[in-house]
Amino acid sequence: xxLVTRFQILRYESITEFPSAxxxxxxxxxxxxxxxxxxxxxx
Numbered sequence: 001x002x003l004v005t006r007f008q009i010l011r012y013e014s015i016t017e018f019p020s021a022x023x024x025x026x027x028x029x030x031x032x033x034x035x036x037x038x039x040x041x042x043x
Contacts, residue, residue, distance in 0.1 A: 018042075 003009075025037040 022042045024040045024042070026040055027035055028038050029035055
């Protein structure tokens with residue numbers, strides 16, 4: 001699995017024992033400058 005982004009990557013890590021189903025939360029700023037977490041499932 002890989003990641004493609006137009007944003008600068010500030011940090012990264014490798015996960016060698018990846019679970020069969022996992023989800024991620026990515027912080028995002030809205031136009032009104034509030035933050036929200038975006039759920040990104042892997043499967």
